[in-house]
Amino acid sequence: MKNILRLIVFVCFANALSAQQIPLTSQYMFNDYLLNPAVAGSTEYTFFSLSIRDQWTGLEGAPQTQFLSGHTKIGKKMGFGGYVYKDQAGPVNEQGIQLSYAYHITVNDKSKLSFSLGSLYATHYISRNALKPEEDGDDALNNIINKGYVGDINFGILYYSDRYKFGISSSQLLQNRLYDGAGYGEQLSNLSRHYNLYAEYSFPVSDNLSVVPSALFKYVQGAPFQFDINARGVLKEKYWLGVSYRYNNAIAAMIGFNFKNISIGYAYDYTLTDINSYSSGGHEIVLSLKIFKKAVESSKKFD
DSSP, rough: HHHHHHHHHHHHHIIIIITSSOOTTGGGGGOGGGGGGTTOOOEEEEEEEEEEEOOOSTTTTTEEEEEEEEEEEEETTEEEEEEEEEEEEEEEEEEEEEEEEEEEOSSSOOOOEEEEEEEEEEEEEEEGGGOOSSSSTTTHTOOOEEEEEEEEEEEEEEOOOOOEEEEEEOOOOOOBBBSSSOSSHHHOOOOOOEEEEEEEOEEEEEESSEEEEEEEEEEEEEEEEEEEEEEEETTTTTTEEEEEEEEETTEEEEEEEEEEEEEEEEEEEESSGGGGTTTTOOOEEEEEEEEEHHHHHHHHOOO
């Protein structure tokens, strides 16, 4: 029994503390601040977004993730943003918050360059009850240190215009230890650095239609290299359809629409791994709100 419990805990840690320390969504292209803190202040409006994701639906203990984020422009050259998240996968629960500051430089009439530094604080918890041991009072389970707290630093660079964007970011730069003295070993106790490279370009097909291809390349120390390839069509800047391929993992179909300053998006993930035999896929809903700066300034005139 002790060996089984140790195996379960090892798998949970390896999944949560190595390859998937920072959860992402399928529709990150609509809220790329989650990828890169340098996005904060890159728009002329304040942006808020809520995403709810259920991965591997039908599989007991499957990951569930929620993000609530926002970012805004301050003055002409600065941006501020933040997000809170909750991620649960089986007995492993994680909650965290990021706050970031960005500074923007004008490169030419169409392009700008921004640099950002952010701080991240997270709590990590393992539910002993969720492990469902066959025997009560097992020492291997009772001796588990099941709570961890950690802070770290994120960094991002973004080159962007109205039509394209190219960003590089890295998170958990300090690689701080989450579980001090837990005996899990350095590989499972320390945070790993994450590297993201994201690029997109909007091609106008006609006055009412544009096609936006994008790509995300991801690397985590100690994990295989990963990448996503995405494409979406946008009609009248109100409706969109898209598809995303996540290398050796999943294919996602996306649909959404804009209504005034509110956006709603839905994504369905079809799993390409063996988990597909036990799951009906994944579902994700994203709700976003844009508060335009001009609207705010106009309203002040009537106060």
